[in-house]
Amino acid sequence: MMRRPGMRERRPASSGEMVACSSMISTVKPGSFFMQPAYEVRTALLKGQKSRRKRANRPIARPRARGPYNLEGMVTSYTAEDIRGLVDAGIALTSELSLDGILLKLVDVARTQAGARYAAISVLGDNGEISQFVTSGISDEERAKIGHIPYGKGLLGVLLHEGASLRLADLAKDPRSGGFPPNHPPMKSLLGVPVVSRGRIIGNLYLTDKQQAEAFDERDEETVRLLGTQAAAAIETSRLREQLESLARLQERERIAMDLHDGVIQTVYAVALHLEDAADIVARSPQEVGAVLDQSIENLHQVIKDIRSYIFDLRAQVSEVSDLPGAIRELAESLRVNTLMDVHVSVDERAAGLLEQDQALALFHIAQEALNNVGKHSHATTVSITFEGSSAQGVALAVEDNGAGFDTSNRAGREGHGLRNIKDRARAMGAKLTIDSKPGIGTRIIVQLPAARVKGLAG
Ligand SMILES: Nc1ncnc2c1ncn2[C@@H]1O[C@H](COP(=O)(O)OP(=O)(O)OP(=O)(O)O)[C@@H](O)[C@H]1O
Numbered sequence: 139m140m141r142r143p144g145m146r147e148r149r150p151a152s153s154g155e156m157v158a159c160s161s162m163i164s165t166v167k168p169g170s171f172f173m174q175p176a177y178e179v180r181t182a183l184l185k186g187q188k189s190r191r192k193r194a195n196r197p198i199a200r201p202r203a204r205g206p207y208n209l210e211g212m213v214t215s216y217t218a219e220d221i222r223g224l225v226d227a228g229i230a231l232t233s234e235l236s237l238d239g240i241l242l243k244l245v246d247v248a249r250t251q252a253g254a255r256y257a258a259i260s261v262l263g264d265n266g267e268i269s270q271f272v273t274s275g276i277s278d279e280e281r282a283k284i285g286h287i288p289y290g291k292g293l294l295g296v297l298l299h300e301g302a303s304l305r306l307a308d309l310a311k312d313p314r315s316g317g318f319p320p321n322h323p324p325m326k327s328l329l330g331v332p333v334v335s336r337g338r339i340i341g342n343l344y345l346t347d348k349q350q351a352e353a354f355d356e357r358d359e360e361t362v363r364l365l366g367t368q369a370a371a372a373i374e375t376s377r378l379r380e381q382l383e384s385l386a387r388l389q390e391r392e393r394i395a396m397d398l399h400d401g402v403i404q405t406v407y408a409v410a411l412h413l414e415d416a417a418d419i420v421a422r423s424p425q426e427v428g429a430v431l432d433q434s435i436e437n438l439h440q441v442i443k444d445i446r447s448y449i450f451d452l453r454a455q456v457s458e459v460s461d462l463p464g465a466i467r468e469l470a471e472s473l474r475v476n477t478l479m480d481v482h483v484s485v486d487e488r489a490a491g492l493l494e495q496d497q498a499l500a501l502f503h504i505a506q507e508a509l510n511n512v513g514k515h516s517h518a519t520t521v522s523i524t525f526e527g528s529s530a531q532g533v534a535l536a537v538e539d540n541g542a543g544f545d546t547s548n549r550a551g552r553e554g555h556g557l558r559n560i561k562d563r564a565r566a567m568g569a570k571l572t573i574d575s576k577p578g579i580g581t582r583i584i585v586q587l588p589a590a591r592v593k594g595l596a597g
């Protein structure tokens with residue numbers, strides 16, 4: 139089955155046993171969650187629980203190999219194994235790109251590291267209400283039965299609005315708790331930390347039902363705090379990315395509006411004026427009208443061509459290429475459809491296996507810019523795209539057309555984004571770039587990635 143990033147398998151909860159890593163995301167309207175009375179405060183609990191704390195109760199058996207190491211500002215000491223567990227968690231988190239995916243992993247990791255039955259993270263939206271709610275340890279069925287995601291009142295409100303951490307042996311006994319909604323699974327012990335970024339509370343991370351112990355301990359709290367810091371960084375990064383994307387979209391819209399105004403609309407306007415003239419003179423000078431009509435038809439064909447190549451240019455920006463040969467074929471097909479050129483593609487599938495992700499992406503963008511230029515400037519009848527390579531010879535991409543060509547020595551004012559991007563990308567990946575173009579003959583662009591920069595042949 140295909141899985142979107144961040145999608146997890148859902149397993150039904152079996153009553154009485156620990157629910158295996160089933161996690162859920164929710165972005166629907168909030169309701170209530172923790173809302174029952176309770177009484178214990180974390181420091182009192184800490185003292186009371188310390189004597190009962192046993193090593194066997196640790197969620198993961200972690201032998202004290204070396205160490206312990208003291209992390210700055212923390213009262214608990216961590217063994218090498220503890221730190222490795224957290225570092226592994228960090229690596230797992232950075233392997234996720236989507237915020238939902240990161241939060242899902244984070245609640246799973248928090249639940250496992252602190253030995254909890256349930257874990258959840260709430261993220262506040264711009265309006266201060268919970269906009270995202272991700273859980274671990276609770277099944278789809280259970281979530282559906284509870285209905286709404288929390289409003290962020292009761293004990294969650296303490297985390298969200300007062301910024302205090304909570305560690306309770308029995309959350310139902312805390313007077314600030316407002317009780318559970320119907321069909322909510324029973325939960326007893328609670329550990330919650332606010333998720334803080336740049337001094338602002340942007341969410342909370344909490345766990346319930348410590349397994350094999352009465353309550354969460356100080357060490358669990360510090361672990362969860364560390365994970366909360368990672369959650370804050372992930373949330374902020376995702377928000378910044380969204381802002382950048384929306385800014386880029388705005389700029390793109392403005393560019394399109396300007397391009398259409400300056401280009402296509404002016405030409406169509408000119409054609410309309412000519413046709414108006416033609417209407418005026420048709421009675422007295424029909425032969426002149428013939429010339430005006432011919433010119434107008436030619437101009438309209440040019441407009442159609444311009445719009446086609448403009449659409450070709452507007453193709454969505456790709457940020458990941460998992461199948462470079464396929465992506466090159468798609469570019470070629472799109473050029474063929476939009477320009478009616480004769481497009482030849484020769485792609486060596488094995489060569490793609492020699493490339494790292496970022497190299498494949500860079501070559502894709504180079505091919506895209508080169509083909510954009512062929513479509514826009516060359517007026518060629520034939521274009522060929524070749525992609526080949528071996529671990530002994532390296533990888534090469536070539537785009538060649540038989541069009542108008544241009545004077546590569548005459549750079550003043552001619553280089554746009556396309557050629558500059560091609561040069562920058564080739565330089566950044568350590569490839570040799572050849573731009574060979576002669577007016578009236580055509581253009582050939584070759585990017586050669588030396589053998590030293592490609593992977594050995596797989597298999
Ligand atoms: N295949 C080609 N055939 C003919 N001329 C080309 C070809 N490729 C590039 N050129 C010439 O080189 C110039 C610079 O190309 P470049 O891609 O850098 O800019 P652009 O296509 O004009 O604008 P942009 O890429 O920023 O949209 C073009 O304006 C064009 O004159």
Ligand SMILES: [Mg+2]
Pocket residue numbers: 507510511554555556557
């Ligand atoms: Mg260009």
